Amino acid sequence: MARPKLPRKSTNVDMTAMCDVAFLLLTFFILATKFKPPEAIEIVTPKSVASKVAPSKDVVLVSVDRDGKVFFSIEDPDAKKYIANAINNTKNLGIDVNAFVNAQFIGVPFSQLKAFLALPEADRKANALPGIPVDTTKGPNEMIDWMRYAVDAYQGKKMNLLLKGDNKSKYPSIEGVINAFKKTDQLKFEMVTNPEAVPTGSELWKLAQKGQRTEE
Amino acid sequence: MAEMDTSSGGGHKKGPGVKKGKKMSTRVDLTPMVDLGFLLITFFIFTTTMSQPTAMKLFLPKDADKPDEQNKIKESGALTILLGGDNTVFYYEGELAPNGTNFKSANYSNGDEGIRAEILRKKASTPEKDLMVVIKPSPQCTYKNVVDALDEMSINVIKRYALVDISPVEEQLVQKSQAAAATGN
Numbered sequence: 001m002a003r004p005k006l007p008r009k010s011t012n013v014d015m016t017a018m019c020d021v022a023f024l025l026l027t028f029f030i031l032a033t034k035f036k037p038p039e040a041i042e043i044v045t046p047k048s049v050a051s052k053v054a055p056s057k058d059v060v061l062v063s064v065d066r067d068g069k070v071f072f073s074i075e076d077p078d079a080k081k082y083i084a085n086a087i088n089n090t091k092n093l094g095i096d097v098n099a100f101v102n103a104q105f106i107g108v109p110f111s112q113l114k115a116f117l118a119l120p121e122a123d124r125k126a127n128a129l130p131g132i133p134v135d136t137t138k139g140p141n142e143m144i145d146w147m148r149y150a151v152d153a154y155q156g157k158k159m160n161l162l163l164k165g166d167n168k169s170k171y172p173s174i175e176g177v178i179n180a181f182k183k184t185d186q187l188k189f190e191m192v193t194n195p196e197a198v199p200t201g202s203e204l205w206k207l208a209q210k211g212q213r214t215e216e
Numbered sequence: 217m218a219e220m221d222t223s224s225g226g227g228h229k230k231g232p233g234v235k236k237g238k239k240m241s242t243r244v245d246l247t248p249m250v251d252l253g254f255l256l257i258t259f260f261i262f263t264t265t266m267s268q269p270t271a272m273k274l275f276l277p278k279d280a281d282k283p284d285e286q287n288k289i290k291e292s293g294a295l296t297i298l299l300g301g302d303n304t305v306f307y308y309e310g311e312l313a314p315n316g317t318n319f320k321s322a323n324y325s326n327g328d329e330g331i332r333a334e335i336l337r338k339k340a341s342t343p344e345k346d347l348m349v350v351i352k353p354s355p356q357c358t359y360k361n362v363v364d365a366l367d368e369m370s371i372n373v374i375k376r377y378a379l380v381d382i383s384p385v386e387e388q389l390v391q392k393s394q395a396a397a398a399t400g401n
Contacts, residue, residue: 015246022253029260046363049371050272064359162271165359171299172355174362175381182276190271193363199326203336203373 069131134176293346301356
């Protein structure tokens with residue numbers, strides 16, 4: 001006697017549920033991603049074992065590119081407006097406040113600031129600009145003035161001072177920037193780096209193995 | 217795989233002469249859509265986690281004009297690291313001898329010649345409260361060297377360290393040793 005035939009099951013799978021989940025995740029990640037605006041200043045940051053994520057709010061960023069040119073940028077429009085007015089009051093440069101607020105970064109000496117702000121946004125290329133002078137052998141360290149304005153603008157608020165340098169930038173520019181920080185009593189700042197694994201077997205690694213917190 | 221179901225559903229016969237309207241299935245092949253969905257998910261997962269820069273904190277010592285206001289460090293516990301150009305690094309313990317005999321060279325590697333081995337040796341031989349590492353970058357060194365040196369401090373868990381300007385004597389020594397190292401190789 002032949003055995004009763006098993007009913008043939010279809011190999012078709014209902015994909016609807018899987019599709020639903022996939023697109024739900026997709027929507028989540030699309031909404032959660034924050035794209036960085038294309039960087040006007042090209043900087044390759046060095047690596048460090050620091051695991052603290054760089055702050056993104058109330059940032060005053062000082063960038064030093066590979067040629068040692070210094071750029072200054074502030075995100076907060078109110079602080080920018082304050083700084084622009086302060087520059088006009090103290091230096092009589094007559095700069096356009098709105099143009100200053102819209103500028104992503106500043107990379108010229110004060111003497112060229114007005115001409116710089118008159119340039120269209122697309123023409124402000126970091127490699128064509130002279131940068132903010134910090135070398136005291138060639139003239140005043142203008143970074144001190146910028147830091148003073150920034151400190152005034154952030155009075156009563158917390159200011160996250162970031163230094164972002166390129167791997168190849170030479171120390172004198174960094175020194176000029178650090179001196180400007182010192183002169184304005186900004187003794188606490190953070191350096192932007194890329195994360196790197198802690199070397200196995202080192203003291204910090206042993207601490208991490210014990211489960212101790214390594215960041216203060 | 218999900219396929220288009222072309223067989224007409226129901227299947228009960230209509231009477232003779234009644235035209236059969238062709239019934240299309242509502243099932244659609246979702247496979248390519250799912251493929252695309254997961255591809256995009258992978259992309260977004262990678263882009264969200266990869267571009268997170270970190271920051272390392274640095275506290276600067278305040279410039280004291282008067283010598284008696286300056287922080288005093290014990291000579292026995294001091295290790296000065298000098299950063300030269302071309303990824304060279306030099307160090308000396310305590311105070312620099314006038315003839316420069318305690319001025320030694322190291323490198324950034326992890327080996328016995330590396331600066332890390334020296335820092336660890338100093339750390340082991342000095343009471344913790346006396347240990348102080350002074351980092352002096354010369355004008356020839358790069359920002360990467362500075363960050364690497366500061367990073368060594370956190371890797372080796374050095375509590376007290378400072379970034380200090382180089383003195384002219386030290387700068388000359390660094391330049392001389394650097395030139396010697398360049399010709400020697």
